[in-house]
Every structure is written in structure tokens, then in C-alpha cells.
Amino acid sequence: MQFGFESFEKIQNYLGTSSLEYDYILVDMDSNKAFTDFKMHQADKNLFVTAFDNYSLKKGLEVIGQLEQEVEMTKVLFSRDMLDEENDYLEFLSFYFSIKWDSKIIFFPYDKGDNTVIIHNQRTSQIKLKEFDPMYKEGVIEIVKTIATDIKGGDMKKALKKLI
Numbered sequence: 001m002q003f004g005f006e007s008f009e010k011i012q013n014y015l016g017t018s019s020l021e022y023d024y025i026l027v028d029m030d031s032n033k034a035f036t037d038f039k040m041h042q043a044d045k046n047l048f049v050t051a052f053d054n055y056s057l058k059k060g061l062e063v064i065g066q067l068e069q070e071v072e073m074t075k076v077l078f079s080r081d082m083l084d085e086e087n088d089y090l091e092f093l094s095f096y097f098s099i100k101w102d103s104k105i106i107f108f109p110y111d112k113g114d115n116t117v118i119i120h121n122q123r124t125s126q127i128k129l130k131e132f133d134p135m136y137k138e139g140v141i142e143i144v145k146t147i148a149t150d151i152k153g154g155d156m157k158k159a160l161k162k163l164i
């Protein structure tokens with residue numbers, strides 16, 4: 001069973017519109033076919049989000065391992081204790097792939113408390129940032145600043161406070 005949409009065109013058909021007039025569209029994918037169908041090689045920004053458990057790394061590497069043309073990506077790395085060796089390991093695993101890693105890396109150092117909040121948010125289908133560790137919240141701000149380069153840091157913190 002497949003969930004979600006297969007392309008921007010399918011989203012447009014679903015919404016009954018001829019265009020998607022949004023400032024930003026976030027696409028979460030776990031296959032190379034989706035990367036191709038959504039034409040992500042043409043995206044303004046691509047983020048490679050992964051934790052360092054075997055499943056997360058395997059799924060992420062499957063997507064980027066089949067890319068035929070070089071794509072620039074920013075790493076978003078989830079780790080309890082971010083070690084240089086973890087980043088080195090990802091660099092090693094992706095060495096022969098068609099990836100140009102952005103020099104900026106966004107780290108999400110999380111603890112079990114953050115994981116509990118993530119699970120609670122998923123179960124309630126809500127985004128509640130109040131219970132997250134301050135470093136986790138800083139990671140969210142870094143992602144938004146990476147994507148929305150026109151938003152100033154102070155404005156981002158104001159928006160984040162509204163979510164809390």
C-alpha cells in the first residue's frame with residue numbers, strides 16, 4: 001500500500017488547481033523514484049535527514065545511491081552525541097554517490113526526552129515544541145533558516161514562540 005502523492009501534478013489534481021502557489025513546499029521521501037518524480041534535482045534546497053541507526057542510514061542511502069546527476073544536499077543529522085566519526089562514516093558510505101555535500105551541517109542532538117515528545121506529537125497529530133530540549137529547538141530554527149533564507153533570525157524565534 002502506498003501513501004502520499006507521487007508527484008506535484010498529483011497534488012495539483014487532488015487540490016483541483018493548476019499550480020501550487022506556496023512559498024515553500026517540503027517533500028518527505030524514501031525512494032529514488034520519488035526523488036525523480038518530484039524532480040528534486042531542480043529544487044532550491046535538498047536536505048538529507050538521517051539518524052545513525054542502520055534502518056535510517058540504509059533508507060537514506062538507497063535514495064541518494066541511485067542518483068544519476070550530481071545533487072547538492074545539506075546534512076541534517078540526528079544523534080544523541082554527535083561525533084565527528086558519525087559524519088565521517090556517512091561521508092565514507094556516500095563517497096561514490098552523485099552527492100555534493102553542502103559545507104553546512106545541521107545537528108540535532110536529542111535525548112530520550114525528545115524522542116518521547118516526537119512520539120507524542122505523532123500520536124496526537126500535533127506539533128508541540130514546548131517540551132523539546134533547547135538544542136532541539138535550535139536545530140528546528142537552523143533548518144528553517146537554511147530553507148527560508150529571507151527570514152531573519154529574530155523573526156524566526158518569534159514564530160517559534162507562537163508554536164510553543
